[in-house]
Structures are given as structure tokens and as C-alpha cells.
Amino acid sequence: MQCVVCRQGETEPGTATITLIRDGTTVVVKGVPALVCDNCGEEYIDEEITDELLKFAEDAVSRGVEIDVSQYVA
16 A cells, blocks of 8 residues: 555555544553555555454553553454
């Protein structure tokens, strides 16, 4: 897939570190599967994985977590 940001690179399978912040909670998830542009580094996360990450973050907010750093587990 051609990168929609730089329009110069092609995306390749890789990983990303995703940071989500909401209501005083910061969630960092490392090793998230992504397509990464070989030119500019833009990261594209699959919709299903995005849904998982958002649910994980909502759970952290509901538990009153301030900071959570985790490795992605499928």
C-alpha cells in the first residue's frame, strides 16, 4: 500500500508503540502489529487491533490506572 501521508513510500509489516491518553490515564502499548511506511515511518494499525487497544485503554481508565506500559499480546 502506498503511504497516504508522504505519498512516496510503501508500507511494510512492522510494529508500533501506541500511546493513548484519556481522563488522566496514559496507556502505552509496545510491539503493536502495524504497516509502517518505509519512507516516512507513518504507522497504520488494523481496525480490529485498534478496537482491542481502545477496549484495553477503557478498562485502564475504569480501574483508575494512571500509567500503564504493556507489550501487545494477540
